[in-house]
Amino acid sequence: MKGARRLAAVDKAARAAGLYTGQKVTDAMALVPELVTAEGEPEADAAALTALVDWAVRFSPAVAPDAPDGLFLDIAGVSHLWGGEAELMADFRARLAANGLHFRCAIADTPGAAWALAHHGKGMEIIAPPNGQADLLAYLPPAALRLEPQAAAQMERLGLRLLFQIIGLPRAPLARRFGKQTLIRLDQAMGRADEALTFRRPPHPWFARLAFFEPISALEDLQRVSFDVSAKLCARLEQEGQGAKRFVIAFHRLDGKAFPLAIGLSLAGRDPTRIAKLLAPKLETVDPGFGIDVVTLEAEGVEPVSGRQVRLDTGAEAAVEDGLAPLVDRLTNRLGEGRVWKSVPVASHVPEQSTRHAAPLKAVMGAGWNPEAPRPLRLFRQPEPLENVMALTPDDPPRQFQWRKRVHRVLQAEGPERIGAEWWRADIDKVSISHVRDYYRVEDQEGARFWVFREGLYSADAETRWWLHGVFG
Amino acid sequence: MSGFRDDRLAALKAKIATLEAGGRADSESLPFGAPEIDDCFLGGGLALGQWHEFTGAGMEVETAASPAAFAALVAAPLARRGEAVWVLRRDDLFAPGLAGLGFPAERLIQVCARDEAEALAITEDALATIGVAAVFAEVEAVDLTAGRRLQLACEKRGSTGFVIRRRPYGGQERKSASGSAAATRWKIAPAASEPGPGEFGLGPPRWRVELERCRGGRTGAWLMEAQTAFTWEAGHGPYPLRLVPELGDRQLAPAEPIRLSA
Numbered sequence: 189m190k191g192a193r194r195l196a197a198v199d200k201a202a203r204a205a206g207l208y209t210g211q212k213v214t215d216a217m218a219l220v221p222e223l224v225t226a227e228g229e230p231e232a233d234a235a236a237l238t239a240l241v242d243w244a245v246r247f248s249p250a251v252a253p254d255a256p257d258g259l260f261l262d263i264a265g266v267s268h269l270w271g272g273e274a275e276l277m278a279d280f281r282a283r284l285a286a287n288g289l290h291f292r293c294a295i296a297d298t299p300g301a302a303w304a305l306a307h308h309g310k311g312m313e314i315i316a317p318p319n320g321q322a323d324l325l326a327y328l329p330p331a332a333l334r335l336e337p338q339a340a341a342q343m344e345r346l347g348l349r350l351l352f353q354i355i356g357l358p359r360a361p362l363a364r365r366f367g368k369q370t371l372i373r374l375d376q377a378m379g380r381a382d383e384a385l386t387f388r389r390p391p392h393p394w395f396a397r398l399a400f401f402e403p404i405s406a407l408e409d410l411q412r413v414s415f416d417v418s419a420k421l422c423a424r425l426e427q428e429g430q431g432a433k434r435f436v437i438a439f440h441r442l443d444g445k446a447f448p449l450a451i452g453l454s455l456a457g458r459d460p461t462r463i464a465k466l467l468a469p470k471l472e473t474v475d476p477g478f479g480i481d482v483v484t485l486e487a488e489g490v491e492p493v494s495g496r497q498v499r500l501d502t503g504a505e506a507a508v509e510d511g512l513a514p515l516v517d518r519l520t521n522r523l524g525e526g527r528v529w530k531s532v533p534v535a536s537h538v539p540e541q542s543t544r545h546a547a548p549l550k551a552v553m554g555a556g557w558n559p560e561a562p563r564p565l566r567l568f569r570q571p572e573p574l575e576n577v578m579a580l581t582p583d584d585p586p587r588q589f590q591w592r593k594r595v596h597r598v599l600q601a602e603g604p605e606r607i608g609a610e611w612w613r614a615d616i617d618k619v620s621i622s623h624v625r626d627y628y629r630v631e632d633q634e635g636a637r638f639w640v641f642r643e644g645l646y647s648a649d650a651e652t653r654w655w656l657h658g659v660f661g
Numbered sequence: 662m663s664g665f666r667d668d669r670l671a672a673l674k675a676k677i678a679t680l681e682a683g684g685r686a687d688s689e690s691l692p693f694g695a696p697e698i699d700d701c702f703l704g705g706g707l708a709l710g711q712w713h714e715f716t717g718a719g720m721e722v723e724t725a726a727s728p729a730a731f732a733a734l735v736a737a738p739l740a741r742r743g744e745a746v747w748v749l750r751r752d753d754l755f756a757p758g759l760a761g762l763g764f765p766a767e768r769l770i771q772v773c774a775r776d777e778a779e780a781l782a783i784t785e786d787a788l789a790t791i792g793v794a795a796v797f798a799e800v801e802a803v804d805l806t807a808g809r810r811l812q813l814a815c816e817k818r819g820s821t822g823f824v825i826r827r828r829p830y831g832g833q834e835r836k837s838a839s840g841s842a843a844a845t846r847w848k849i850a851p852a853a854s855e856p857g858p859g860e861f862g863l864g865p866p867r868w869r870v871e872l873e874r875c876r877g878g879r880t881g882a883w884l885m886e887a888q889t890a891f892t893w894e895a896g897h898g899p900y901p902l903r904l905v906p907e908l909g910d911r912q913l914a915p916a917e918p919i920r921l922s923a
Contacts, residue, residue: 511791512744512770519772519783527773531756531766543756552767557757562891565726565733565762567755594720599853602862629863635851636720636727637866658755660866661730661762661851 196228230256240289241388247280252385258306260299260385273315281313296321299385300377304332325377326352333373339366394432394487396421403442403479410439410471410480411464417485418460418467431456431493435463439474440482447474452525454516454549456491462514466521516548533557537607539567539657561605562629564639564658571655574640582646585628589640591656596632603628604642621645629660637661678703678877689819691738694900695883702845703877707735711844712788712811712822714803718850725799725827728849729754731868732823733764734887734901736795739821741896743794746770746787748780750799750829762866762887763896781807788814788822796820799827808842846874852884865890867905883907 193213205220217223237253244251250262263276270276273295284291294305294314301321305314308328316324325332328351330343343366348354354362354374363371375381398417404410414437425431433456438448451466474480519528529545533556536542542557557563576590585601609623622644631637637660643653690706692699699705707713715728736745745768747754752773759766772787774780777800784798788811803811803824815822824843828834848871854864864886871882884905889895 511793515746515787515790515793516770518786523772523774523779523783527775528770530768530770533757533767539755539757548770556767557760559761559763559891559893559895561757561761563757563761564755565730565758566724566753567758568753592720600856600863631854631863634719635853635867635869637851637854637863658758659724659726660758661726661728661733661868 195225233257238388245388247276250385250387252387254303258303260302262385262387263295274313277313277315296324298377298379299383300334300373301325301379303334304328304377308332319379322355322378326350326355330354333370333377335370335373336367339370342366394421394425394430394490395484396424397482397484399482400480403481405476405479407471410474410476411468413483414467414471414485415460415464417483418463421485421487422458422460422463425458425487425490425493429492429494430490431458432487433489433491434487435467436486436488437467438484438486439476439480440484441476441480442478445477449474451521452517453513454520454547455513456489456493457513458493462517466517469522513549520548536610538610539563539607540569541610562602562639562660564637565661567639567658568656571641571657574654574656577652577654579652582652583626583642585630586640586654589654589656591638596636596638598630599633601628601630607641627657691735691821692900693735693902693904695904697904698872698881698883701872701875701879701881707821708844709739709821710815710819712808712815712824712842714824714826714841714843714846716826716846716848718848721850722826722828723830723832725825727851727868728825728827728847729797729799730762730866730887731847731849731870731885731902732797732825733759734762736797736821736823737762737764737896737901738899739795740765740769743820744768744770744792745795745797746772746793747797748772748774748783748787748799750774750777750780750827761891761895763889763901765896777801781811784822784824785810785814788820789817790820791818793818793820795823797823797825799825801828801832802826803841803843805842812842841874843874844876845872845878847871848873854886 195207195209195211195213195216198207198209202220202223207216207220207223213225233256237255237257237259241251241253241259244259244261248261248263248266252260252262254260261280263273267273267276270279277293277295281291281293290312292306292309292312294302294309294316296302296305296316297318298321301316301324304325305316305321305328308331309324314324330348330351331340332351335343343354355378359371372381376383396417398413398420400413404413417437418435432453434450434452436448436450438446440446449467449470451463451470457463516528526545528548530548530550530552531543532546532550532552534542534544546552572591574586574589574591576588576595577586578588579586585603586598588595588597590596604626605628607625607627609619611619611623624645625641625643627639627641629637630640638656639658639660640654640656643655644650646652689709690702690704691709692706702708713732715732716722717725717728721727739745745765747769749771750773752771754771756766756769759769772783774783780798780800781803784796784800787793787796811822811824850869850871852867852869854867856862856864865888867884867886869882870885872880874880884907885902886905887901888903889898889901
């Protein structure tokens with residue numbers, strides 16, 4: 189039953205036809221053959237709810253999402269701005285309706301009671317008078333208490349259909365029979381227990397700014413302020429257990445122009461000395477003009493960094509954060525992104541495609557290269573043509589060849605290792621036997637070992653072409 | 662009298678050795694596993710915390726494949742212990758080839774420098790980094806000043822440098838400095854391989870290895886073989902290189918010493 193596709197939501201017409209949320213799609217199709225279904229997108233729904241929560245801040249600063257399809261608004265002390273609770277609710281609903289969203293709203297003393305009235309109450313707008321939620325809740329079903337499914341089903345079985353039946357029951361047996369959670373929910377709705385809502389927290393930009401009384405222009409000053417502004421931002425990063433992978437510093441000149449400089453870190457970090465050190469060589473490119481009066485630093489790629497960065501003694505086992513990561517950062521920032529890498533295996537028979545450049549600190553997992561297939565130590569990016577190749581028969585390894593104006597006599601040879609193009613990557617009509625290579629490992633009279641290949645299969649009317657693809661050590 | 666002199670001599674030699682190791686008394690070494698070679702070095706193996714120079718001859722001056730392969734094999738036990746950095750000026754090092762020799766290529770960090778000075782500066786920087794055990798540098802030449810700087814960087818954290826001399830393609834030969842700060846200088850040339858009995862094709866790769874200079878030790882020349890290269894055992898043994906005994910004709914070598922009857 190687990191894998192069955194179920195209806196996640198139904199519209200008004202579908203509900204009229206007798207469909208309900210949680211029904212199996214096959215059952216629904218049997219009932220309504222012309223049913224149109226669309227795949228549920230829980231992630232998109234969650235993103236939309238987050239956007240809605242952000243928007244609802246115009247009514248109250250304390251907004252909490254209630255996944256999957258609701259939100260709580262704490263309107264204590266703000267309703268008078270609209271002239272009363274009713275006016276606030278009317279404005280809220282009107283603005284939502286203008287965006288095509290038809291919400292059921294309820295105002296009550298407690299979030300629990302408001303939730304119950306909004307989901308199970310009669311009417312689209314319900315305002316419970318202060319301390320009056322008990323009367324309104326009395327004729328709602330137990331599900332209005334946000335109970336766990338088992339507890340709700342148990343109540344249904346025992347004939348407890350309405351809340352007033354439950355409210356009157358002795359508390360101890362109620363907790364024992366339906367669980368403590370039931371009692372907590374009941375108390376929360378009635379205002380006897382507090383409920384903590386997870387209110388939305390506005391994103392706070394990772395940004396630091398320093399302004400100066402007197403404009404600065406000397407290089408040493410730039411170095412100093414770049415450290416100061418890094419220290420300011422890093423203190424905040426450390427407080428919240430975060431680190432960033434990219435820092436952009438901007439020097440704002442008196443004439444309004446800004447000079448942004450960026451550095452990247454291979455591992456997210458928050459060490460101001462390191463950041464300042466990486467920035468230092470780039471400061472020379474800043475043209476201070478008549479002076480710089482503001483410096484800003486922005487952190488990008490912020491992610492949690494566990495723990496405080498510790499320094500180890502030279503004798504102890506070195507951590508990546510201590511030695512290698514700063515080295516990689518220095519090199520990457522000095523040479524550029526593509527000049528520091530780690531070769532990682534790619535599952536491909538084609539030699540030039542069997543490795544890929546990856547980030548230098550990336551952990552390599554999985555199978556490596558097959559050591560039994562001999563590969564040269566140096567692989568030329570472009571195979572180099574061989575001249576004056578002599579072979580006994582066309583499909584023999586060469587006996588002699590000329591490369592870079594030097595003649596090599598082959599004494600020993602091994603092969604062929606036939607490597608074909610990856611035909612499944614291209615169109616079927618582009619596949620041809622000319623994309624087959626026969627690789628030989630050959631050794632010349634001095635012992636030098638080469639990796640040569642013949643292009644294509646032998647045919648009488650085409651000239652055989654030989655290439656050198658790499659040299660073994 | 663002579664016993665006293667020997668003691669003095671031994672004490673002085675030990676003092677020189679500590680001075681050369683940059684004040685570290687616990688200078689480690691990387692043995693080859695063959696007494697013929699290990700006896701040439703002061704510490705019974707290639708000294709760590711120093712830098713070593715590998716050159717090629719002929720075609721290898723520009724491709725530097727044999728020196729690179731030999732240096733990688735020598736340093737393979739080191740690279741398995743810590744991080745390894747390979748500084749290149751031309752991006753043609755092929756990681757599967759290194760892996761086939763038994764070098765842990767999937768952990769190697771490669772850096773491509775734009776010019777000679779930058780390559781040397783990066784090498785120095787990498788040598789002085791915590792956690793880096795071996796740094797390979799493909800450079801044209803190391804003059805005395807640069808060599809001294811490399812040596813100081815090596816001594817900082819005890820990491821070992823492997824300088825592979827390589828001339829850019831089509832470059833003019835530069836007059837190499839007569840002196841060098843390298844602990845050892847090696848000349849590596851490829852040698853004809855010998856397939857095992859009953860096998861055909863190429864045998865395990867072999868090199869003619871010449872130890873041209875060895876500070877505080879002796880020089881020598883040997884034929885060496887990477888016996889596990891291009892097999893699944895590559896990189897598993899304690900010594901990646903094997904000394905091939907030099908005989909006039911190995912096929913005819915007597916299995917047992919001839920004993921004369923009494």
